[in-house]
Amino acid sequence: MAFALHPQLEAGCDELGRLGGCRLLLKNNAIFPWLLLVPEVDGIEDLHQLPADQYDEVMTTVRRVSEFVAAYFQPEKLNVACIGNVVRQMHLHIVGRSADDPAWPATVWGFDGKKPYSDEEKHKIRAAARSFLGLP
């Protein structure tokens, strides 16, 4: 069966492309620069359950996406996490954080504020991500 994104991830994000065996998503919340990587696997929920080669590939991809978020959005620091207590399809968060964001210094998980991107903003981020990461 073909890999399918969890409906909640699909609803809350825009897909930027595929990278390192993962779907790369932009969370549709302009309050935080927030990307997600969803490894295209079924049946496992925790990172360490990935086969070793795939684990390494996903982690290398996290690094590349972190470099993109740092370079493009220039946040003060990054928060990187694999949680999935609610949406159990394995997904990794790469979030740029700054002392002037409204959740600081708490985490973004549990922060309720939302501000959808404009189409123009999404287009710019998609173009920048594709260029930086060499996405097709």
Place this chain on the structure above:
Amino acid sequence: MAFALHPQLEAGCDELGRLGGCRLLLKNNAIFPWLLLVPEVDGIEDLHQLPADQYDEVMTTVRRVSEFVAAYFQPEKLNVACIGNVVRQMHLHIVGRSADDPAWPATVWGFDGKKPYSDEEKHKIRAAARSFLGLP
């Protein structure tokens, strides 16, 4: 200068040993099975800033520690994260989560409950970690 743990990490945790260029710590909170890895580096705060070889080593170590937490504590799932908005010395959380823990399904960051381990509990966890992970 020798690497030194941040005082807040030192105060809230017990050191279990050294692994993969990191200090392995047990968070002194029996409410959650919660280990930390602190890469012995200075001057950088974000994971992707680690040199590539060291990044790979740290991530492999995260995987091994995750395997230990999963095998020993048998939680329902793991939460793995590098946040560091408050304590800026780079550290990774590996936390076992279960539907009957008091923070579920929210994250443990921002949850205020604390329950120190007894000396006997700490001793058991230390012994199990050392055996599983081959710590000296």
